[in-house]
Amino acid sequence: DMKSVTLGAIDGLLESVDPFASYLTADQYRQYEKSENGAKAGVGLILAKRYGYVAVVDAIPGSPGDKANISTGDLIESINGVATRDMPLAYAEELLRGAPNTTVELSVLRLRNPDPQKLTLTRTNVTLPAVTAKLMPDQVGYVHVASVAGNRVSEAKAKIQDLKKQGAKYIVLDLRHCSTGQQANGIELANLFLDNGEIVSLKGQKTEAQDFKAKPDQEVWNGPLVVITDRATAGGAEIAAAALLDDKRAQIVGERSYGDASLRKTIQMDDGGAIIISVAKYYSPSGKAIQDSGVTPSVQLAENDNAPEMDEDGNPIPGTGSKNTEDNLLKQAVDLVTGKTTIAELTSGDVGSGTTGVVPEQHPKVRTPDSK
Missing domain, CATH: 3.90.226.10 (2-enoyl-CoA Hydratase; Chain A, domain 1)
Incomplete structure (x- = not known):
C-alpha cells in the first residue's frame, strides 16, 4: 500500500544522510516515549541502519547479544518475526526492550554466512563494563x-x-x-x-x-x-x-x-x-x-x-x-x-607479530535477503 511505500521511502532517505536517524509514526512515537520514560531490560545491542536493515554497531561485553556471539556488522533481518527492512531504528530498539527474563526472537545475518540464523535472547538489565x-x-x-x-x-x-x-x-x-x-x-x-x-x-x-x-x-x-x-x-x-x-x-x-x-x-x-x-x-x-x-x-x-x-x-x-x-x-x-x-x-609487517599493515574494509559486506 502507498502508506508502507511512503514510510519506506522516508526511512531510506533518512538512512542515506544519517544511519542513526529514525522516522516514527504517531503510534510508534507514543510507544517509544513510553519506553524511554520507563526502565526496561534489553539484550545489549548498539544499532544503526545499513542497506535498509538494522545493523549491529556493537554487542556490549557480557550482554545477551554478546553471549549469542552477535558482532559488529551483523544485520538483524527480523525481530519477533517483524522484518527490519525500512523499520525505524528507534522502533527496532524499542522492540528489543522489555521486561527482565522475557525473550525476543531475532533473525541475524552473519558477516560470513548468507543464511539467516534464528536466535532467542533473554532480556536482562545490562550492566556496562567497569574500567x-x-x-x-x-x-x-x-x-x-x-x-x-x-x-x-x-x-x-x-x-x-x-x-x-x-x-x-x-x-x-x-x-x-x-x-x-x-x-x-x-x-x-x-x-x-x-x-x-x-x-x-x-x-x-x-x-x-x-x-x-x-x-x-x-x-x-x-x-x-x-x-x-x-x-x-x-x-x-x-x-x-x-x-x-x-x-x-x-x-x-x-x-x-x-x-x-x-x-x-x-x-x-x-x-x-x-x-x-x-x-x-x-x-x-x-x-x-x-x-x-x-x-x-x-x-x-x-x-x-x-x-x-x-x-x-x-x-x-x-x-x-x-x-x-x-x-x-x-x-x-x-x-x-x-x-x-x-x-x-x-x-x-616486519616485526614478526603475525600482523600486517593491511587496511581492512570498514564494514565487510554482508549478503542481504535482497541479494540472495
Whole structure:
C-alpha cells in the first residue's frame, strides 16, 4: 500500500544522510516515549541502519547479544518475526526492550554466512563494563575502557593514578568495544591525557558552533601513550581517540572506528509522529567529521588476520581466533609505546607479530535477503 511505500521511502532517505536517524509514526512515537520514560531490560545491542536493515554497531561485553556471539556488522533481518527492512531504528530498539527474563526472537545475518540464523535472547538489565587496569611487564600500564557512560571516566582517572603509583612509565589505553556513553564523557576522557589544545568541535547548519579545549588541571598522564581501537569503538570513545591522534598525543593501533559522533534531536511532526536525526557533527582537531569516516589508526590490523573458525552452519565458533587477534593488537601497542618498534616497522609487517599493515574494509559486506 502507498502508506508502507511512503514510510519506506522516508526511512531510506533518512538512512542515506544519517544511519542513526529514525522516522516514527504517531503510534510508534507514543510507544517509544513510553519506553524511554520507563526502565526496561534489553539484550545489549548498539544499532544503526545499513542497506535498509538494522545493523549491529556493537554487542556490549557480557550482554545477551554478546553471549549469542552477535558482532559488529551483523544485520538483524527480523525481530519477533517483524522484518527490519525500512523499520525505524528507534522502533527496532524499542522492540528489543522489555521486561527482565522475557525473550525476543531475532533473525541475524552473519558477516560470513548468507543464511539467516534464528536466535532467542533473554532480556536482562545490562550492566556496562567497569574500567579494568593492570601493570604489565616493562612498566606498561594497561587501561581498558569499554564504556564512557556514567562514572567510567572517573574510574579511568583513578586507575591511571594507581598505575602511576605502581611505577608505570607507559600507558596503553584500550578502547575496543567502547560504544556507550555520552560524547561529553569522551571529551573528559581525552582531557585526562591533554593539558592544552582542541579536543573536538561541534558544528551544524542551524546549531551554534562549539569548540571544546583541554583543561590543564584535568590532565593526569603526560607520559608515552598508545590507544587501541576496533570497529566497535563508537561515540564518545571516538572523540577521545581522534583528539589524542590529531593532537599528536598518541598513536593508535587496531581497526578504523565505527563513525558515530553527532548531536541528535527529536523533531515532533504535526501528525503526532517524530523524526530523530543528527543536527550537528563532532569534528576532530584536524577538521574531519568523525561521523562520516570514523578514526583511522596509525597502524591497522587486517580484519581477516586470525579469523575465527566456522562451525558446520558457517557461524564463528566462540573463542577461536579473536583472542589471538586481540593479543596481537596489544603486543603491537606495547612494542610501540615502549619504543621496541616503530610505525614504519609495524606498517611494513616486519616485526614478526603475525600482523600486517593491511587496511581492512570498514564494514565487510554482508549478503542481504535482497541479494540472495
